[in-house]
Amino acid sequence: xxxxxxxxxxxxxxxxxxxxxxxxxxxxxxxxxxxxxxxxxxxxxxxxxxxxxxxxxxxxxxxxxxxxxxxxxxxxxxxxxxxxxxxxxxxxxxxxxxxxxxxxxxxxxxxxxxxxxxxxxxxxxxxxxxxxxxxxxxxxxxxxxxxxxxxxxxxxxxxxxxxxxxxxxxxxxxxxxxxxxxxxxxxxxxxxxxxxxxxxxxxxxxxxxxxxxxxxxxxxxxxxxxxxxxxxxxxxxxxxxxxxxxxxxxxxxxxxxxxxxxxxxxxxxxxxxxxxxxxxxxxxxxxxxxxxxxxxxxxxxxxxxxxxxxxxxxxxxxxxxxxxxxxxxxxxxxxxxxxxxxxxxxxxxxxxxxxxxxxxxxxxxxxxxxxxxxxxxxxxxxxxxxxxxxxxxxxxxxxxxxxxxxxxxxxxxxxxxxx
Numbered sequence: 001x002x003x004x005x006x007x008x009x010x011x012x013x014x015x016x017x018x019x020x021x022x023x024x025x026x027x028x029x030x031x032x033x034x035x036x037x038x039x040x041x042x043x044x045x046x047x048x049x050x051x052x053x054x055x056x057x058x059x060x061x062x063x064x065x066x067x068x069x070x071x072x073x074x075x076x077x078x079x080x081x082x083x084x085x086x087x088x089x090x091x092x093x094x095x096x097x098x099x100x101x102x103x104x105x106x107x108x109x110x111x112x113x114x115x116x117x118x119x120x121x122x123x124x125x126x127x128x129x130x131x132x133x134x135x136x137x138x139x140x141x142x143x144x145x146x147x148x149x150x151x152x153x154x155x156x157x158x159x160x161x162x163x164x165x166x167x168x169x170x171x172x173x174x175x176x177x178x179x180x181x182x183x184x185x186x187x188x189x190x191x192x193x194x195x196x197x198x199x200x201x202x203x204x205x206x207x208x209x210x211x212x213x214x215x216x217x218x219x220x221x222x223x224x225x226x227x228x229x230x231x232x233x234x235x236x237x238x239x240x241x242x243x244x245x246x247x248x249x250x251x252x253x254x255x256x257x258x259x260x261x262x263x264x265x266x267x268x269x270x271x272x273x274x275x276x277x278x279x280x281x282x283x284x285x286x287x288x289x290x291x292x293x294x295x296x297x298x299x300x301x302x303x304x305x306x307x308x309x310x311x312x313x314x315x316x317x318x319x320x321x322x323x324x325x326x327x328x329x330x331x332x333x334x335x336x337x338x339x340x341x342x343x344x345x346x347x348x349x350x351x352x353x354x355x356x357x358x359x360x361x362x363x364x365x366x367x368x369x370x371x372x373x374x375x376x377x378x379x380x381x382x383x384x385x386x387x388x389x390x391x392x393x394x395x396x397x398x399x400x401x402x403x404x405x406x407x408x409x410x411x412x413x414x415x416x417x418x419x
Contacts, residue, residue, distance in 0.1 A: 040067030044400020089126025130166025170223025272315035
């Protein structure tokens with residue numbers, strides 16, 4: 001009886017059951033290292049005034065917040081102490097299907113988007129605050145934080161969750177012509193309004209439905225849709241101040257017709273048109289929209305040699321700045337009334353992999369264009385790509401630090417610069 005194969009198999013199965021249960025738990029558990037030491041202090045309380053201390057950092061897309069760099073990993077995110085370069089915390093999911101698709105960061109929280117799940121992580125401790133199973137997960141998932149809320153797409157809707165505890169706060173329905181939604185960002189406006197740029201019909205290649213971009217105004221207390229307005233591609237629009245969006249008018253064939261939209265509870269209404277013959281935004285904020293063109297001013301060349309600053313109140317040109325012969329500008333950031341961008345030599349494909357030694361970080365007054373500070377950058381190797389990518393762009397300016405790298409490439413020569 002004891003040697004009966006059936007009993008032997010049953011005995012083996014019973015012995016293996018705890019092992020299988022342990023493996024299932026192990027593969028689905030969260031990897032949480034927790035904070036490694038005291039919470040790093042920020043480098044400053046505002047944008048750096050005279051940045052001069054250069055620190056090199058490794059490759060990878062990152063967000064600067066306080067004294068940390070928050071970076072995506074294959075299965076989650078990690079925070080790195082900017083002063084030491086050491087990992088401060090790491091959060092990852094172990095199961096093979098949990099590939100992190102996107103993440104966003106506020107001053108307190110990191111929210112990671114997986115195909116069917118959102119996870120909230122405390123910025124200070126690295127510990128998981130909440131996890132929300134969304135129950136649907138076709139295609140890419142994005143998450144955007146604003147007004148203390150994490151926004152993501154749902155079928156025919158936008159959903160919002162509390163960034164700290166994951167509570168479902170509201171669901172805003174999109175128009176019937178927009179059943180498949182992609183959330184690009186969220187602009188937190190005064191008076192409890194969130195303006196949410198959307199891509200409608202993200203799977204239009206399969207359905208032949210019209211694909212278009214929509215700006216949805218939502219009461220971020222109730223989720224009531226207040227208004228909607230078609231816009232051009234969200235990557236081509238910029239926030240000039242707390243309630244002004246600048247971008248090409250999608251309702252005209254004239255790609256040079258650029259509007260300033262005044263966003264409020266009542267709607268997104270045109271305030272003024274920019275007096276420009278080209279639309280190549282390289283910075284916005286503090287009441288200024290900054291464009292760059294070539295010397296002819298038509299924006300068709302490979303090189304951005306002239307800066308044009310426009311005020312958001314009336315759309316009028318307030319100042320221009322032309323680069324010296326043989327030099328051009330990269331894209332920048334406007335923060336605390338100052339413009340941060342790089343002036344560099346004109347590069348061609350023949351310069352690929354060449355060491356570039358004459359680039360400078362400029363800090364300008366956003367209202368006048370007057371130079372406030374200049375920093376000679378260390379030599380950097382130009383990427384092996386076309387001329388478009390051979391621009392040094394400032395990506396983020398916050399908490400006393402700024403980051404820059406070659407355009408969209410996130411090479412291992414990304415620089416972090418502080419006062």
